[in-house]
Amino acid sequence: MTTEPKAWESVLARIEERLVDGRLRPGDHLPPERALAAEFGVARSSVREAVRVLEAMGLIRTQTGSGPSSGAIIIARPQGGMEALMRLQVAASGFPVADVVSTRLLLESSVAGELAGHSPVDLADARQLLDAMDEPALTAPEFLALDARFHLALAEAAGNAVVATMMAGLRNSIEGYVLAGAERIPDWDAMAARLRAEHRGVIDAIDAGDPAAAHTRIHDHISGYYRDARTLSPSDPITDAR
Structure with missing residues (x-):
């Protein structure tokens, strides 16, 4: 019918x-x-x-x-609409968190590898955000807000507006899960220090023009946080984008 x-x-x-x-x-x-x-x-x-x-x-x-x-x-500015759609779909269990994380891994690993393959690239915005994350007085929500902007800055530096919009939507759609995960980490200061080092490692790989290292480091950085913060259960599959 x-x-x-x-x-x-x-x-x-x-x-x-x-x-x-x-x-x-x-x-x-x-x-x-x-x-x-x-x-x-x-x-x-x-x-x-x-x-x-x-x-x-x-x-x-x-x-x-x-x-x-x-x-x-x-006006053709779809970012706000896409973010709202993904946020609602995740809230209504339309998009499983594991699937959203897997998609982030695929997109962001590709972005990091592409940036490294075209090094030198302009990463001024990403570096500025890394410097802001070095502030020791930042709360976990403040740190994670800067973290989200850092990942988006990498996508924007790659110059693909579709990928950047998708990444913003994916990251913002699970913001609540990310924050909830931070509350389950017993030593947030140690985690923040680790994330800072991992961010710098990604930038170093891009600067060195090493796509394989950039690809691997961003993949391990994202998947490691979700697993350690217990945002995903051990049985949740995560696509290996490497």
């Missing part, structure tokens, strides 16, 4: 067609709600629902009022 798409889903499909064929581009305004409803033969409420979905996905920005910045504008 075939289920007919809902009216708002057909609106999404029509807007997608215009994005794909170039009739709509970042910076363009969507036509007014009334015009879209008439053109697509749907109720204005269906157009309104489609616009809400697009906004949640990070594809448009809406603003009330008049003038060039009002209405629905294509």
